[in-house]
Amino acid sequence: MSDLRRTALRRTRKDDLYVTFPELETTKPSAATTTRMKRQLAEQAIAQASQARWAEAVETNRRILELGPDVEAENRLAKAYWELGELALAREHYQAALALDPTNRIAERNIDRLKILLVDAGEKTVAALEGSKAPVSIFVEETGKTGFAMLTDLADFHALAQVNPGDYVELTPEGNRLIAISNGVRIGVVEPRVAARLLKLMADGNKYAAGVTSLGAKDVRIIIREIFQDPRNYGRVSFPTAAKSTDLRPYTKGTLIREEMELEEELEEDEEDEGIEDLDRVLPSEVTSEEAFEEEPDELDEP
Numbered sequence: 001m002s003d004l005r006r007t008a009l010r011r012t013r014k015d016d017l018y019v020t021f022p023e024l025e026t027t028k029p030s031a032a033t034t035t036r037m038k039r040q041l042a043e044q045a046i047a048q049a050s051q052a053r054w055a056e057a058v059e060t061n062r063r064i065l066e067l068g069p070d071v072e073a074e075n076r077l078a079k080a081y082w083e084l085g086e087l088a089l090a091r092e093h094y095q096a097a098l099a100l101d102p103t104n105r106i107a108e109r110n111i112d113r114l115k116i117l118l119v120d121a122g123e124k125t126v127a128a129l130e131g132s133k134a135p136v137s138i139f140v141e142e143t144g145k146t147g148f149a150m151l152t153d154l155a156d157f158h159a160l161a162q163v164n165p166g167d168y169v170e171l172t173p174e175g176n177r178l179i180a181i182s183n184g185v186r187i188g189v190v191e192p193r194v195a196a197r198l199l200k201l202m203a204d205g206n207k208y209a210a211g212v213t214s215l216g217a218k219d220v221r222i223i224i225r226e227i228f229q230d231p232r233n234y235g236r237v238s239f240p241t242a243a244k245s246t247d248l249r250p251y252t253k254g255t256l257i258r259e260e261m262e263l264e265e266e267l268e269e270d271e272e273d274e275g276i277e278d279l280d281r282v283l284p285s286e287v288t289s290e291e292a293f294e295e296e297p298d299e300l301d302e303p
Helices: 003-015 031-050 054-066 071-083 087-100 105-121 192-203 254-259
Strands: 140-142 146-152 168-174 177-182 185-190 207-215 220-228 248-250
Touching: 031 054, 031 071, 054 071, 071 087, 071 105, 087 105, 140 146, 146 192, 168 192, 177 192, 185 192, 185 220, 192 207
Parallel strands: none
Antiparallel strands: 140 248, 146 185, 146 220, 168 177, 168 207, 177 185, 207 220
């Protein structure tokens, strides 16, 4: 065999070692696979939001959007940026959500709020404090243990820039008023009809926790939960109201409770409230009736 033929043969055998699979390299995931991946990533993003891991939530929601347009992922991403103090980026992604779904009220309401905040607070503000999110258990209505209240004497927009639905609220007595504090700043005063009863119970040892359920241009609404009843208040109900068919009702979507602690957001979101997306979508639309805060006869105080 000639040297030329041997060389050609060696080259041929060497080339045979390099095999490509173009058909495998260009194959896209099936629709079912993509749907499954998006669902898994969405659950991960919700869990991250419920634990206030906002930087991780940004990355996870971005991975979802790489798989295709997704309104909920855009809303969650906007929420995560908002919590990180990136107001301009938050508005950008709420606008993207609204472009995908022009009827999306969560995106629409948040865009309106951000228009005002961007003027007063600028494109960037401080990130939410660690531990600023309230436990999901606060947002579960329990007969006699929970009630709702509006805040008065609200802080200015700059102070409210980082207050969002799902945030923890500390209640502090100050004379005959009950002060609401969130993210380290005073955000308002609990309306008098609710505060009057709670101040008496707190003076006798009861303890309460609260969380923001919704915010508007001129209002903030919170849910208040009794977390400790002093023996001196035995028989005195914090939020007396007519009995309901069930003693417990969650004000977070099932996903949020299953993961945590949801959010839902989902904060994902109740149609009548400011958007949990992640940690999204939370909370109820009805308001506890006036009679829930009327003083009830206290048998223990009777002569």
